Amino acid sequence: MYFGAHVGRSGGLAAAFRKGAAIGAETVQLFTQSPRAWRPNPHGPEAVAEYLQARREHPAVRSSFCHATYLINLAATDPTVGERSRDCLAHNLAVAGSIAADGLVLHLGSHLGAGLDACVKEVAGALLDALDALERPCRVLLENTAGGGGTIGRTFDELAAVLEAAGGDPRLGVCLDTQHLWASGVDFSSVDKADRVVADFDATVGLDRLDCIHLNDSKVPFGSQRDRHDNLGQGTIGAGGLAPMLGHPRLQGLPVLLEVAGPEGKGPTRADLATARRIHRVGLRRWAAG
């Protein structure tokens, strides 16, 4: 298991990457355009070349991920939103491919109460269309959600249903967010519970699909279905509640990304990464103790 962070995109792609390297991140995640606007950000060949140069200069950063625009809803019934969502996904993916990202983390969107069955074919079709249109391949990583507002991916079964509808396409993976799990009512705060959650994930989605973990504490209570991240050890999960997941033997080797505000609200710092690595060591000891 190795640790890194979501990095702010101000200053451009390469600057974002270097921010991660500067805090000792071994993996980074970035938005390639504003996460709350449809407007694509056309990164020219120079910006892409500069990013790739930054990657070569920092081999300690072992992997990189992009996070897709939040507005995308592949289950939208409104045709305008549907078309914008597909265009936006295509653009996000093209940029992620051009900077050789290991995956684009995606929130699938919301069925707005209609249920997943009503839209799973469309959602899977939109994913496959976007992947097929790519010049440079990039994986799409479906993120589990906190569960509010009919969001797709609030359970492992829902993620598995989308993967199955997409024919189990090997270009699709999953990103698990600890805060979203907690808010969706999945308890992993003891070794036994974490083991059950991982077994459950393996039986539904399959552990071979898990590409990365988002490590966040929660500002909101267990089961509250809201997506509100907190700094590690300061939220309702707490360091002790996060440790069993991080120590799970079957999750070792994965990239783990912090998406927290940090001590000054400017994003994760070197100290936050140190906290994550400390919680990891505690988790490994808990498992070793049995």
Ligand SMILES: [Zn+2]
């Ligand atoms: Zn996310």
Ligand SMILES: [Zn+2]
């Ligand atoms: Zn996340």
